[in-house]
Amino acid sequence: MTLWRWLRAPLWLLVPVMLLPYYWMAIGAFKPVAELLRQPPTLWPEHATWHNFLNPDWAGITADPEKLAGILQVSVEGHGFLRFYANSVLVTVVVTAVSLLAASLVAFVLTKRPFPGSRWLFRALLLSMMLPWEVTIVPNFITVAQLGWINSYAALLVPGLAKAFVVFYFRQAMLSLPDELVSAATLDGAGTLRIWWSVVLPLQRPALAAIAIPVAVGEWNGFLWPLLVVNDAATLTLPLQLGKMAGDLSFNPQASAVLMAGSLLASLPAIVLFLIFQRQFVTGLQAGATKG
């Protein structure tokens, strides 16, 4: 490996490039608008302000850049940033929790309690994993529209609950589970649901934690599907609102300070959780990548 020591020097230069957008977002969130539009840009906020989050001088619609609404004061049809934030948290938590529990139960039944036809069900899951999900979006959009779910939480939640790649992941983890454990519990008279809940699930905790991460990251960042089924402020998710604000950037550079504040708030939970649970994130995202 000694050959590669000389390679390291230029590669070090990539580290600041990797962190650049986060740094720029973090300092941009605290720069006053006038400073953000200065050229050349300041590398550290000269007059740090929290007005991009909450502006006490805000007084309705105005052209004065000093009186723009902070990100927490931004309102779309009467719904504010915290509403979009809560929507994203709701979608992430519900989809992750329900899809993991459902997939774990299905994987348990298919591997340890097979019934006639269960092999075919598993093959169908495998087959569906080979197709890109874009194939399903047109029909799923039609289905959701026919159910009258456009602009509802159901549209954001229900189609994402049955995840084949999570079943596949749990099946791999389940194979190492000793059969004796299940048969012992069966002799004790426990039903499938009970064995799964009180024997299998506790043993599967590491697998649950690992696969929860890519699922949650995917839901938190979900963009195309929400873009199709939601355009009403009440059910808008965080990426959609930030995306709208980013789209207006070229017409309204003043809004960039507020956008950086919003981007920071949206990225922060993932960054903080990642720094705490580094190892779990890395293993988990490697596992989730097999979803193809």
Next chain:
Amino acid sequence: MIWRRHGRHLKDGLLVSPFFALFAVFGVWPVLRSAWLSFTDYHATDDPVFIGLGNYAELFADERFMTALANTCAYMAWVSVISVLLGLALALAFGSDSPLHRAVRVAFFLPAVAGGVGAISAWKWLASSEAYGLFNSLRAALGLAPARFLGDPQWTLPVLVLVGVWSVLGYNLVIFVAGLRAIPKDLYQAAQLDGASPLNQFLHITLPNLRPTLAYVSLTGMIASFQVFYVPYLMFGAVDTLGGPLDSALMLVTYLFDRGFRHLDLGLASAAAWVLTLVLFGLTWLNLRLVGREGAR
């Protein structure tokens, strides 16, 4: 006894039935339906009308579709090549278990975790065509005139490739580190005893043993970059044109979104989705052929 077993099977089947009902409605049925719709003229209002291969013929006669296909292929090729080579170099350079190297890997892995719309907005701001964007400030410092990074078609691909590589590099790095660690140490020790140079060790031990990892990283990277959507959409899309300046940022999924959901040409959009699928199948097949089955994992 048989009766009891049937009863158990029935109960177990009932337990998994909610999952499979959802899977059927949102996972299986849409595949069949989109395959059927791809052969029909369907605009959401009237019933689909069978037109054979009409949509596919229309796609390949549509200049915008060919632009989207070409843009997507160019983007995929650049991102895959750069991110695989750089990822491998980084894994060789920062692969040890020292706290410093681990911290470096964390920095590279950050976009895999927090690479969503927020970070892309920051990139958009950095690349702003105005003089106050950081990219243009750097150009000004070098005495160059400001470039319209987001408005000049010749800058579109470089900007997209930069952000694309940025977002997958850490992931590749981590997979390569795992692959390098799986190579038995005694192979290197034996080679050192034989007096093999570091370069020869790399060429004759590291590379051949890394083949499955290389195949895996390049295949998953190619599949993911072929489905790129929200980065070009957010950075270059505008209300009037989703594809950015002169459609230079028009990707396959953007095209699908545009035709399917802005013009409600749902038959054509379904056909576009199946072309995308066939390309991905082709890439997978090619990868298996080139690297052998053990690379597929």
